[in-house]
Amino acid sequence: MPCPEREVNPVSETFPRPAESARPTMIDVAKRAGVGLGTVSRVVNGGAGVRDETASRVRVAIDELGFQRNEVARALRPGKKSSSLALVLGDLTNPFYATIAKASLEVAGQDGFAVVLGSVDEDPEGERRAIQELVGRQVAGLMIVPDQGDHSFLAGAGVPVVFVDRPAHGIEADIVMVDNEGGGKLATDHLLQQGHERIAILLAPSYYTTGRRLRGYRRACRAAGVEVDESLVIQLPEGTAEAAEKATRELMHRPDPPTALFASTNFLTEGVLRALREVTKQPGFGEPAVVGFDDFRLADMLPTPVTVVASDIAELGRIAARLLLDRASKSDTRPPQRIVLPCQLIQRGSGERSATGKAAGRSGG
Amino acid sequence: MPCPEREVNPVSETFPRPAESARPTMIDVAKRAGVGLGTVSRVVNGGAGVRDETASRVRVAIDELGFQRNEVARALRPGKKSSSLALVLGDLTNPFYATIAKASLEVAGQDGFAVVLGSVDEDPEGERRAIQELVGRQVAGLMIVPDQGDHSFLAGAGVPVVFVDRPAHGIEADIVMVDNEGGGKLATDHLLQQGHERIAILLAPSYYTTGRRLRGYRRACRAAGVEVDESLVIQLPEGTAEAAEKATRELMHRPDPPTALFASTNFLTEGVLRALREVTKQPGFGEPAVVGFDDFRLADMLPTPVTVVASDIAELGRIAARLLLDRASKSDTRPPQRIVLPCQLIQRGSGERSATGKAAGRSGG
DNA sequence: CTCCTGGACGGTAACGTTTCCAAAGTTTAC
DNA sequence: GTAAACTTTGGAAACGTTACCGTCCAGGAG
Numbered sequence: 001m002p003c004p005e006r007e008v009n010p011v012s013e014t015f016p017r018p019a020e021s022a023r024p025t026m027i028d029v030a031k032r033a034g035v036g037l038g039t040v041s042r043v044v045n046g047g048a049g050v051r052d053e054t055a056s057r058v059r060v061a062i063d064e065l066g067f068q069r070n071e072v073a074r075a076l077r078p079g080k081k082s083s084s085l086a087l088v089l090g091d092l093t094n095p096f097y098a099t100i101a102k103a104s105l106e107v108a109g110q111d112g113f114a115v116v117l118g119s120v121d122e123d124p125e126g127e128r129r130a131i132q133e134l135v136g137r138q139v140a141g142l143m144i145v146p147d148q149g150d151h152s153f154l155a156g157a158g159v160p161v162v163f164v165d166r167p168a169h170g171i172e173a174d175i176v177m178v179d180n181e182g183g184g185k186l187a188t189d190h191l192l193q194q195g196h197e198r199i200a201i202l203l204a205p206s207y208y209t210t211g212r213r214l215r216g217y218r219r220a221c222r223a224a225g226v227e228v229d230e231s232l233v234i235q236l237p238e239g240t241a242e243a244a245e246k247a248t249r250e251l252m253h254r255p256d257p258p259t260a261l262f263a264s265t266n267f268l269t270e271g272v273l274r275a276l277r278e279v280t281k282q283p284g285f286g287e288p289a290v291v292g293f294d295d296f297r298l299a300d301m302l303p304t305p306v307t308v309v310a311s312d313i314a315e316l317g318r319i320a321a322r323l324l325l326d327r328a329s330k331s332d333t334r335p336p337q338r339i340v341l342p343c344q345l346i347q348r349g350s351g352e353r354s355a356t357g358k359a360a361g362r363s364g365g
Numbered sequence: 366m367p368c369p370e371r372e373v374n375p376v377s378e379t380f381p382r383p384a385e386s387a388r389p390t391m392i393d394v395a396k397r398a399g400v401g402l403g404t405v406s407r408v409v410n411g412g413a414g415v416r417d418e419t420a421s422r423v424r425v426a427i428d429e430l431g432f433q434r435n436e437v438a439r440a441l442r443p444g445k446k447s448s449s450l451a452l453v454l455g456d457l458t459n460p461f462y463a464t465i466a467k468a469s470l471e472v473a474g475q476d477g478f479a480v481v482l483g484s485v486d487e488d489p490e491g492e493r494r495a496i497q498e499l500v501g502r503q504v505a506g507l508m509i510v511p512d513q514g515d516h517s518f519l520a521g522a523g524v525p526v527v528f529v530d531r532p533a534h535g536i537e538a539d540i541v542m543v544d545n546e547g548g549g550k551l552a553t554d555h556l557l558q559q560g561h562e563r564i565a566i567l568l569a570p571s572y573y574t575t576g577r578r579l580r581g582y583r584r585a586c587r588a589a590g591v592e593v594d595e596s597l598v599i600q601l602p603e604g605t606a607e608a609a610e611k612a613t614r615e616l617m618h619r620p621d622p623p624t625a626l627f628a629s630t631n632f633l634t635e636g637v638l639r640a641l642r643e644v645t646k647q648p649g650f651g652e653p654a655v656v657g658f659d660d661f662r663l664a665d666m667l668p669t670p671v672t673v674v675a676s677d678i679a680e681l682g683r684i685a686a687r688l689l690l691d692r693a694s695k696s697d698t699r700p701p702q703r704i705v706l707p708c709q710l711i712q713r714g715s716g717e718r719s720a721t722g723k724a725a726g727r728s729g730g
Numbered sequence: 731c732t733c734c735t736g737g738a739c740g741g742t743a744a745c746g747t748t749t750c751c752a753a754a755g756t757t758t759a760c
Numbered sequence: 761g762t763a764a765a766c767t768t769t770g771g772a773a774a775c776g777t778t779a780c781c782g783t784c785c786a787g788g789a790g
Contacts, residue, residue, distance in 0.1 A: 023523055025776055036740035041778060051738065066521055071501040072440045072447060073776035076745050080778075082437060084481065084502070092467040095458065102457040105484045114498060116449065116481045119470040133479060136436040137449070156431060158388055273666060298663045301638060390746055401770035406748060416768065438746035441775050445748075 024065040033061035044069055075138050081159075083111075085324055086134035088118040088127065089145040089164075096266060096294055096313055097145070100164060103317030104143060111325050113140065124149040135159055141324040144168070148207035160327035164320045166208035167338075174327070176320045176339045178311040180209050183343035184216020184264070187291040187309045190345055191260040192224045194289060195355035200232040200251055200258035202272065204239030204265045213264045213293060232258050236268070244271025252279045252288075259355045260289040266296045269306065277303075289353040291345075300348055307351025311343045389430040398426035409434055440503050446524075448476075450689055451499035453483040453492065454510040454529075461631060461659055461678055462510070465529060468682030469508060476690050478505065489514040500524055506689040509533070513572035525692035529685045531573040532703075539692070541685045541704045543676040545574050548708035549581020549629070552656040552674045555710055556625040557589045559654060560720035565597040565616055565623035567637065569604030569630045578629045578658060597623050601633070609636025617644045617653070624720045625654040631661045634671065642668075656716040665713055672716025676708045 026040045033040070035058060042050050043058040050058075061067070075082035085108050089097045105115050116139060118130035127147045131154065134142065141160045144151075152170030154161050161173040168175075191199050201217050203210045214233065221228050234251065236243040244263060248271065251257060263269035269292030280287045292299070295310035319339055326332035345351075391405045398405070400423060407415050408423040415423075426432075440447035450473050454462045470480050481504055483495035492512045496519065499507065506525045509516075517535030519526050526538040533540075556564050566582050568575045579598065586593050599616065601608040609628060613636060616622060628634035634657030645652045657664070660675035684704055691697035710716075 023521075027776080030740095037776095038741070038778085038780095039739060042739090045778085049738065054738080068497060068501050070441075070503065070776050071498075072437055072503040073745090074778075075437045076441055076747090076776080077778050078745055080745090082502070092457070092463050092470065093460065095460070095463075098457050098460075098463040101482070102484065105457065105482060109484065109495075112498075114481050114483060114502065116479050117466070117470060118479060119467065119474065130474075132433060133436075133477075136433050137447070137479065138435065138437040270663065270666075277666070296663075298635065298661075298667070301635075301642070301668075302663070302666055303668045392746080395770095402747090403749085403771070404769060407769090410748085414768065419768080435746055438775090439748075441746080441777090442748050443775055445775090 023070075024067045025070070026067070028065055029058065029061045029067050032065060033058045081140040081328065082138045084114045084116050084137070084139045085141045085143060085321065085328075086116045086118060086131075086137075086139040087143045088120060088130055088134065090120060092117075092119060094267065095296060099313040100145070100317035100320070103314040104321035107318050107321035108325065113325065120147065123147070128153065140328040143320050143324055146207070160324060162320045162324045162327070164316060166206075172336050174320075174323050174337045174339075176316055176323065176341075178313075178316065178341045179343050180212030181216040181219070183293060183309040183311065184213035184262075185220045186216070186343055186345050187262050187293065187351075188217045188220035189224070190307070190347075190351055191262065191289055191291060192220060192226060194260070194352060196258075196260035196289060197226050197355065198229060198232060198256070198258040199226075199260040199262055200234060201262045202234045202236060202244050202247060202264060202268045204236055204268060206239055206265070210264060217262060239265060239267060241267045241271035241274065244268040245275040246271075248272045248275035249279060252276070252285065258288060259286075260291070260351075260353075263290065263292045266292060266294040268292070269294075269296070269299075269308070273302065273306070287353060289351050289355075291351040295346060302350075304350045305348035307348045308346050309343045310346055311341045316341060388435070389432045390435070391432070393430055394423065394426045394432050397430060398423045446505040446693065447503045449479045449481050449502070449504045450506045450508060450686065450693075451481045451483060451496075451502075451504040452508045453485060453495055453499065455485060457482075457484060459632065460661060464678040465510070465682035465685070468679040469686035472683050472686035473690065478690065485512065488512070493518065505693040508685050508689055511572070525689060527685045527689045527692070529681060531571075537701050539685075539688050539702045539704075541681055541688065541706075543678075543681065543706045544708050545577030546581040546584070548658060548674040548676065549578035549627075550585040551581070551708055551710050552627050552658065552716075553582045553585035554589075555672070555712075555716055556627065556654055556656060557585060557591060559625070559717060561623075561625035561654060562591050562720065563594060563597060563621070563623040564591075564625045564627055565599060566627045567599045567601060567609050567612060567629060567633045569601055569633060571604055571630070575629060582627060604630060604632060606632045606636035606639065609633040610640040611636075613637045613640035614644060617641070617650065623653060624651075625656075625716075625718075628655065628657045631657060631659040633657070634659075634661070634664075634673070638667065638671070652718060654716050654718040654720075656710075660711060667715075669715045670713035672713045673711050674708045675711055676706045681706060 026037055030037045030040045035054060039050060039054060040058055042048065043055050047055045071082060074080055087101060087104055092098050092101060108115050116134055116137065118134055120127040120130050124147045131142065135157045139159065143162050143164055145164045146166060146168040150170040151168035155171050163173055163175040165177050188199060201214060203214060218228060234247050236247055261272050263272045272290055276287060279285050290306060292306055292308040295308045299306040299308060391402055395402045395405045400419060404415060404419060405423055408420050412420045436447060439445055452466060452469055457463055457466060473480050481499055481502065483499055485492040485495050489512045496507065500522045504524065508527050508529055510529045511531060511533040515535040516533035520536050528538055528540040530542050553564060566579060568579060583593060599612050601612055626637050628637045637655055641652065644650050655671065657671055657673040660673045664671040664673060
């Protein structure tokens with residue numbers, strides 16, 4: 001039985017509907033409590049310097065009227081930035097970004113800060129516009145996963161900025177990121193240890209991170225005395241699984257295919273695996289080793305559990321938010337920090353296949 | 366070679382640092398352009414009723430000073446709600462929520478609206494606080510994935526509200542959701558058709574959706590003349606994969622285990638699969654059929670690709686945002702809508718295993 | 731009893747924008 | 761040539777809050 005078509009019915013129950021009613025202000029509260037405006041303000045802000053009896057009278061009035069402070073008016077006062085942080089990032093559907101968002105949301109929430117989200121899809125101009133918009137909203141600070149391009153326009157914004165995952169040009173600000181180069185080296189070293197010498201690396205067109213990971217790859221190869229076959233360094237036109245799948249398929253059908261693949265992004269890893277699933281069904285195709293960058297859900301549940309180089313992404317978001325909150329409250333006046341989180345190798349099987357076709361090392365788990 | 370420890374160094378390059386400089390206001394612009402305040406406002410807001418020559422003079426001044434409108438002050442004016450929507454939801458790490466967030470962000474962004482996020486973790490009081498906070502920020506509208514409990518306090522907020530994924534009590538507002546009951550029936554029907562009669566259903570403690578999906582399950586069973594074994598209706602204490610894994614393991618070790626499982630949530634499906642991977646390794650355990658609710662990434666890449674009942678979650682977010690924007694702009698004054706998106710069955714293999722242990726129907730893809 | 735001190739409270743001026751009204755300037759109509 | 765109508769412009773009020781500055785009262789000291 002097929003699902004019903006999309007149905008559009010007015011709900012039938014009768015409940016109060018959100019009314020465009022005028023919300024009570026402090027003045028209303030003051031009148032009702034029979035006190036002055038200043039007194040209400042004092043009560044709302046902690047109540048220092050107000051007699052208990054007066055304060056409770058005010059609180060009663062607040063409850064009765066359902067008053068709630070207008071944060072916008074509050075933020076208008078000079079020096080009182082709004083208690084919101086802004087987070088500008090790419091695709092929230094990417095667990096990498098979603099994890100950062102969630103973690104920073106939690107940290108900000110503990111301090112009573114909201115997080116305003118700006119999502120940008122690989123569009124430097126769009127990013128700039130989004131940032132300007134958010135600055136106009138008087139946010140207390142900006143967390144940015146920056147795109148390529150000059151970010152010096154932020155210097156005059158009068159707002160603390162923390163860059164996440166990659167640095168930006170043209171401005172000196174805090175930056176929290178993972179050890180991309182180290183991770184790239186870690187992954188490549190691991191594959192080299194299994195005896196692989198033809199290791200392909202797939203790179204998303206992302207600004208910065210890609211370059212660092214490639215650098216780690218090269219460094220590992222050089223250290224091992226393995227010459228890099230430049231035809232195995234694949235710069236994808238897009239950072240999607242589909243692009244990686246297509247590239248991998250082509251790669252594996254070459255006369256001299258790689259015996260191992262290093263996918264420098266979680267989505268790329270997915271694409272690689274999709275391609276390999278097809279390709280290795282055909283006779284004569286050995287299954288190459290695969291290492292991914294960034295862990296992902298279900299990586300351990302795939303037919304061959306996937307070995308990855310990973311770091312604590314949630315921690316990335318937490319650190320960024322904490323740093324930004326400290327900057328915003330002026331409690332942190334150190335020079336801009338550069339915080340780099342380590343990566344670690346998680347061996348699950350796909351990366352432990354030796355160059356001769358057999359799996360080595362522990363697999364699973 | 367292990368990764369380097371977390372390193373914390375000041376960045377060395379010398380770039381302008383974000384300064385706490387006073388931002389120029391319209392008054393500054395007016396002075397510089399030699400015009401009145403009102404004229405600047407008119408130019409900033411589209412420039413109707415201003416001579417071209419005057420307007421361009423103002424624009425020059427704006428550029429020179431780097432003026433940018435203070436959205437907070439703007440939002441203070443009566444009737445001018447800030448151009449932000451609020452989205453209150455649970456765990457952003459859940460692709461389900463992340464998809465909603467992304468979709469609504471896109472739609473809102475097209476209209477020049479930002480989205481303020483409030484994340485709440487299964488805490489009715491926390492949800493209420495988060496919502497109040499956001500209302501205080503004068504958002505133009507609220508999108509809420511509501512928790513259990515009374516939401517009538519929203520009636521006086523003076524802000525349009527759209528509920529997403531599940532309705533709320535105590536207030537009449539728009540609601541956009543998927544056809545939970547239909548989806549539950551669809552999944553169960555499918556399993557029944559494979560000859561299963563002992564179908565377990567795993568339910569997260571989530572408000573509302575769980576109940577509807579269970580209802581679909583029961584309706585399907587009744588229609589097929591299969592009596593529901595209540596011991597196969599598993600109410601989990603938590604909506605996590607771990608809880609589902611544990612429950613599934615226990616379930617499969619019963620004297621009379623189910624021949625099929627219906628996991629009513631994406632995380633639950635994951636837990637079920639984890640448990641089955643362990644359990645079915647042991648001799649004497651046939652692999653039960655599995656159908657999940659909500660599609661998830663890599664579902665088709667698992668050893669047995671996973672059959673799911675799914676709907677267009679992104680569309681859920683898009684519709685909600687669009688509806689809210691229309692409500693906020695007063696261009697939509699219809700009575701509250703109830704929009705239900707259909708579910709469809711995606712057969713991939715795990716749900717097509719027959720009760721006798723053999724896979725039936727098409728698998729893969 | 732008076733003066734002083736200090737806490738409690740009330741009032742008012744911002745904050746930066748939009749909106750409205752009036753004034754000034756310009757065109758059109760007679 | 762004058763009146764009327766319209767366009768363009770300037771200025772002031774208001775939005776709801778906080779910060780500051782007085783005022784007022786009570787109580788203690790002289």
